[in-house]
Amino acid sequence: MIDVAVIGAGPAGLISAREAAGGGAEVTVFEEHEEIGEPERCAGLLSIRGLERLSLEVSRSFLQNVIRGACFVTESGRRYLFDAGRPVAAVVSRRMFDRVLGAQAEKRGARILLKTRVKRVNRSGGYFVIETNRGAFKARWVIDAEGAGASVLRRFLGVAAEPRRWIPIRQLLVRGHNLDRRYAYVYFRSYLPHFFAYLIPVNEDLGKLGVASRVPDLRRRLRKFVSEEFPGAKILKEVGYVIYSGFPLSVLDIEGRFIPVGDAAGHVKATTGGGVILGGLIAGSVGRAVAEALRGGDPGEHMRMARMILSELRGIALGRRILERIPRSLYDAFLRGLSQRPLRDHLTRFWDMDFQLSALLAGRRSLYYGLRS
16 A cells, blocks of 8 residues: 555656655655656746755756846847846756656655556545556555646546646757847747747757747747747757646645646646746645645645645736737837836846746735745
8 A cells, every 4th residue: 555646757746756755655656658857848947946945956967057037029029138137047957857856756765666657546445546557556645746638637536727728839959049048038929829939048059949829830830930030040859748828726635635736737837837846836735745644743734835826826827817918019018118117126126937926016925925035
């Protein structure tokens, strides 16, 4: 009998496993792929403060670049540069980053089973039966971190994230971007509705270039964008995945002993599609709460923290709905306003890549100050 079964060895699953195992629980992680971190489906732009909140040092093993600001490019071709004047984000290899998390989880006692796909989960009295391609396992608790497909979650709880809020991405690794490596670049194009294009420099030469939209011919529009903005770049690799831009699931109940986390639960910033940091913080709180419950303690404080972060994600999703109502023809005026004092100074001082809503309301939200350090 396993104490905690974790479905999926992405960041949310591995962080929850690390924290549960660190609290004394017997943890087994089920991962369908042959290796942790494969396939790599992420631009890998993570805030330095967020990594610290996850108890992760910025390591050379996964670090590719350091970012100090962002440049927004509108349809008119105008560029709006926001420079924090200090390192604010790390560009990481998600393959190596996930492996570091896996090593941390294993060091604390978690067992990771690769090439093990969970087909379904059934409740049997006081425990769960985990059916996999390698046989059945019994567990007292289940943390579902299976990712975007969330087939197990849909079968077991009958819920899922908003289906129309998943947005396809095509991402390239390119050589010869000729941009300043200190900044991330965001491009708004009318032929890429629903989201945007981006270039995340890996170094002076290599960059991760992507476009996201629900249009049916996304690959063709990717080529159009490349020809417009980076005609001299050489394409080295192409991958496809999806990001989430909707509200997170409200299911965060420890009583049922089946808890979804990460992409499966929509624990993603709807504005940018990033889920590693906030999703990881929720997953870590859930892992600690489960370990506490198994010890016969009170998991309430850990779950309260998870719900506070969930509330932040809801606020970010609401903010996205508001931003979607702004016509792209007004983006120049909007960004020009943000770049003027005193708002620019406020953003430079308080902006947080992860707690975006709290940063805008800095001084009024205890959550932001409680997690700043």
